[in-house]
Amino acid sequence: MLFFIEVTLSGLMAGVMYSLVALGFVLIFKASGIFNFAQGVMALFAALTLVGLMEKFNFPVWLAIIGTIAVMIALAWLIERVMLRHLVNQEPIILFMATIGLAYVLEGVGDIMWGSDVKLLDIGIPQGAWGWLWDQGIYVEKLELFAAGTAAVLVIFLAIFFQKTRIGRALRAVADDHQAALSVGISLNTIWVVVWSVSGIVALVAGIMWGSKSGVQFSLSLIALKALPVLILGGFTSVPGAIIGGMIIGVGEKLAEVYIGPIVGGAIENWFAYMLALAFLLFRPQGLFGDKIIERV
Template identity: 60%
Template sequence: MGPFIEVVLGGLLAGVLYSLVALGFVLIFKASGVFNFAQGAMVLFAALSLARLMSDELTVAHYLGAAAVLGLAVGYGVVAAWRRLGPASAPGPRVGWGVIAAFALIGVAVAASFGVRGWPGWVAIPAAAAIMGLLAVAIERLVLRPLVNQEPIILFMATIGIAFFIDGFGQTIWGSGIYNLPLGIPKDPMFLLESVFDGGILVNKLDIFAAAIAGVLVAVLAVFFQKTRIGRALRAVADDHQAAQSVGIPLNQIWIIVWTVAGFVALVAGIVWGSALGVQFSIALVALKALPVLILGGFTSVPGAIIGGLIIGMGEKLAEVYLGPTLGGGIENWFAYMLALVVLLFRPQGLFGERIIERI
């Protein structure tokens, strides 16, 4: 019994890691109907930004630039909140940009005065998040806006381009080695329930940490999508771009928001994957494992992404351990895709995907 539970638990926890990547896909697909091929690249980019800002090996310009981006994001948040809470006293566009620019300069000044290199995690994580936000703005301006109201396949092709660009761009500015993330996330194995089973159950602390993060993330996202004004608008845009525009939902802003949120999710996934494997190019390929998770869970369901990840993670570990000896091993590499194929045959919208509404 002990080994079986150990395999199941190990599989579930590995599945959580897949779910974290799949979540980013779901967000963008839900809100814009676009399958974002660049999600894996975003995970890599976020992890690289974070790892390199925490190191002290880059040029001063890197750190000052990141500080400016962080200041920009804080300034933007301040101005946006001001406009929302007190529209009467809010600054006009020109003053607003002035305030934002001032924040950026303050960011640079603070970074310069504190000795720029090797940021601690609590500064580097917000900075990486701000960089993902800026990336979202750039993607919206340069790629999505000119392609508004085009076929989904065209937007999909565009995201393939984005993926290649981000892969190259990230490695150009941050470096292309293997870096570690000194966030102090525990990685050592530990034993659970030693009194119940002989020798206990071996789990990795990192996996438990990842599971906790995923749980929090899903709860936050669920509330965001179901209960908030912006979340509702995101779902509206997913259903019908034009109608959403007609009721005054600005598509450009919505896309920036959703790509930013997907960027945050990519950052979280990057932290967890980067801690497990080290920050290196191969985490961009983790996205491929997220595909069967999406097919299983449904492209439009946040809980689906989580449960799909758990099923796939558990399934491939169980298959490896119990079918491996008879089938010759290596099952872990293809099991997920076989499962996805079966799901496509019998339930193409996935386990939790939105029902395809057809009225006759």
């Protein structure tokens, strides 16, 4: 029983990590209808930049983080300038493909700038087992708890941002209705820069957490693939969906790995989440938090 709890808890924690990445997807999809495949690479790119600033320029942690945030905002601006504004009104699949192109570019640039070897990322996040639960006989990483806490803070921050600030409300308006938002004089270009910046910062947070856990390396960009089933489960446009979906996937995956994995030869975590999400969708096509869609003709 203790073992089961331990597995579930560790699944929940891993799920939070997925949620962090899924959150970045959701923000961009909600505001612009773009399925940003580069979200994972953005997390890698942010982590690489952070490590680079700390190692090569000897920045202190806080300055490196601010510097990385600045880089991510500049990147968002650049993406809007060079790519998005020329692709307005294109089919969703075209925009999707463009973000795959973007993923290639970011990957190459990140490697050239900071090198492609595995780097350690240590910004002082506590590591090791969390004492209190360890005393109860359950192993939980401090880092993962920290990540969960950060995710909670991030979600609260985002909620305030969307509810209380002018630009946040504008973002929601765009998400609800592009035309209407444009007609009341909200510039789509600004919106895009803001939303890509926000999701760049979310990517940085995700990059820090994953990087602290397993080093900054190319495989970090592949966590995007782990976040995708979260999206089909929670919905492309739902922030709570991303959070809850992430946890369901995290727990489901860990339990499957421990209890089913040995039977079928292991390494099932690559596809199990997808199957879980799919099975779920067959019974509830609108996802976790979606409304039942009434189709009209």
